[in-house]
Amino acid sequence: MPTLACSELTKRYRSTTALDHVSLTASTGVCGLLGPNGAGKTTLLRILATTLSADGGSASFDGLDPADAGQRLALRRRLGYVPQDPGYHPGFTAFAYVDYIAILKEHVDRRRRHDEVRRVLDLVGLTDIAQRKMRRLSGGMRQRVALAQSLLGDPDLLVLDEPTVGLDPEQRLRFRELVSRLAADLVVVLSTHLTEDVEALCDQVVVLDEGQVRFDGTPQALAGLAEGRVWRSDQPSEPSAVSWRMGDGSHRHIGTPRAEADMLTPTVEDGYLLLLDKRSENAA
Amino acid sequence: MTWHANDLLPAYRDRSLDAIATASVDAHLVACAQCRSAVAELDDPSSTDALWLEIVDDIDCTAPTPLERLLGRLGVPDALGRLVAATPGLVLATALSAVISVGFGLFLADTDSSRMVALFVALAAVVPAVSVAASFGAAADPAFDVAAAAPLSGLRLVLVRTVAVEVVAVTICLIGALGHLDHGPVAVAWLLPGLALAATTLALSTWTEPWTSVGLVIGAWLSGVALAGRLGGDWLAPFGPSTQVAAVVVIFLASTLAVVRSPRLDHREI
Numbered sequence: 001m002p003t004l005a006c007s008e009l010t011k012r013y014r015s016t017t018a019l020d021h022v023s024l025t026a027s028t029g030v031c032g033l034l035g036p037n038g039a040g041k042t043t044l045l046r047i048l049a050t051t052l053s054a055d056g057g058s059a060s061f062d063g064l065d066p067a068d069a070g071q072r073l074a075l076r077r078r079l080g081y082v083p084q085d086p087g088y089h090p091g092f093t094a095f096a097y098v099d100y101i102a103i104l105k106e107h108v109d110r111r112r113r114h115d116e117v118r119r120v121l122d123l124v125g126l127t128d129i130a131q132r133k134m135r136r137l138s139g140g141m142r143q144r145v146a147l148a149q150s151l152l153g154d155p156d157l158l159v160l161d162e163p164t165v166g167l168d169p170e171q172r173l174r175f176r177e178l179v180s181r182l183a184a185d186l187v188v189v190l191s192t193h194l195t196e197d198v199e200a201l202c203d204q205v206v207v208l209d210e211g212q213v214r215f216d217g218t219p220q221a222l223a224g225l226a227e228g229r230v231w232r233s234d235q236p237s238e239p240s241a242v243s244w245r246m247g248d249g250s251h252r253h254i255g256t257p258r259a260e261a262d263m264l265t266p267t268v269e270d271g272y273l274l275l276l277d278k279r280s281e282n283a284a
Numbered sequence: 285m286t287w288h289a290n291d292l293l294p295a296y297r298d299r300s301l302d303a304i305a306t307a308s309v310d311a312h313l314v315a316c317a318q319c320r321s322a323v324a325e326l327d328d329p330s331s332t333d334a335l336w337l338e339i340v341d342d343i344d345c346t347a348p349t350p351l352e353r354l355l356g357r358l359g360v361p362d363a364l365g366r367l368v369a370a371t372p373g374l375v376l377a378t379a380l381s382a383v384i385s386v387g388f389g390l391f392l393a394d395t396d397s398s399r400m401v402a403l404f405v406a407l408a409a410v411v412p413a414v415s416v417a418a419s420f421g422a423a424a425d426p427a428f429d430v431a432a433a434a435p436l437s438g439l440r441l442v443l444v445r446t447v448a449v450e451v452v453a454v455t456i457c458l459i460g461a462l463g464h465l466d467h468g469p470v471a472v473a474w475l476l477p478g479l480a481l482a483a484t485t486l487a488l489s490t491w492t493e494p495w496t497s498v499g500l501v502i503g504a505w506l507s508g509v510a511l512a513g514r515l516g517g518d519w520l521a522p523f524g525p526s527t528q529v530a531a532v533v534v535i536f537l538a539s540t541l542a543v544v545r546s547p548r549l550d551h552r553e554i
Binding site: 069084 | 362363366367370425426427428429430431432433434435436437441
């Protein structure tokens, strides 16, 4: 079973430390990276996708080290990658764009390459718009084209940087269906801002903050961090770290509850907010 | 119906009949159910499937761009043609070489001015370097982030694209230069310096952005040529044998440096 492993990864941009001794291991299934903007998620994913070198530490997939030129090439042949901003050729059709990436992925034989392009476009449900120009596609459709190119050649490692941005709820559902189906046989690492994605998809969740791993475990364990710390009240002004008004007019609070508080079952979002909100440290 | 096309049907199925016989069988099949049945029995289902796949493939494939068609006629495989077409900057390099070649062809036809010939040679030498800069980097490929993680990336991709476009650009400039052989070998004296500038651009691009590199290289080259021409009093002197020998040395050294530092091209941080 192929395994992705990072050990003490460090990356600096001038005076800013983007990754600070990050270590994690992921195997078959979906590993979700959660974290605020600037937490280092994209930097980590770029290193895993072999487009950025680390300043320190090591990363490997199935024993292949991206720092070594020969092993990097072997790793790229087993990799699918959707960057945060995939970019596209406005004059290309969806078919031509994926065909172009297929050429970069060394699919040389024209007929087989075209068959493969049709296969991946079908996987993401875009067969009908294969001949539409990229500039005429909606953001969600472009995102699906980007996902299609990442599936060329049946990769063993799929690295997805915020793949659900721009997708409407139905498209997000289809994306989850597809990724969960694929994840039975490969390692998927994705970053997201959406805790619902993590709850719905991930076997493992890693929370990054200021370049450091703040949490590494199951989504249930992340939600468990807020066990006994989430309650409902009619009062907006409770001594909580985080609180917001819900649709029924009551307030959901996360922090240290009063003794008689109406306790709620915590979600991944509760655990995540409690973990990252600095005020919770004071409230605890 | 008094006759049947049985003897012609195998050749009809194989599309080996001439046009007149094919039209005759076509017309006959419209009226003869027995022959239609016979030709259907002759037909190999796998060949029908293959034909259908060909049709589907033709429908799926976007028509090649003019540049892809040109490269195809020159024998460049379709995959390579697509790579070149997917790099908008390469069209710029090709257009630049055509402008220099044709523009100066018209300009030099009626002049013996060594200053104008020197200007042509100096500018023609710039084309290969511009082609290198246009061959890679985020500015050259909108899908650069995706491409950077593909097996065909980094130095390999730069070389594939650069060689393809250099062949086109240098060929266009050479064709333009052939019209000026009356000016002597200086008409092609840009070739080695041009390749030296291209190799230097490639090597410098392992430190900085490709367009910054080419700007530095072109600036240094044109300043050097202008200075040498003005100081020496002979505008064609900078393209003499000593420059050609120096160009060969620079090509070797810069190419070696680019290969040694090629891992930097493999990552985004250039």
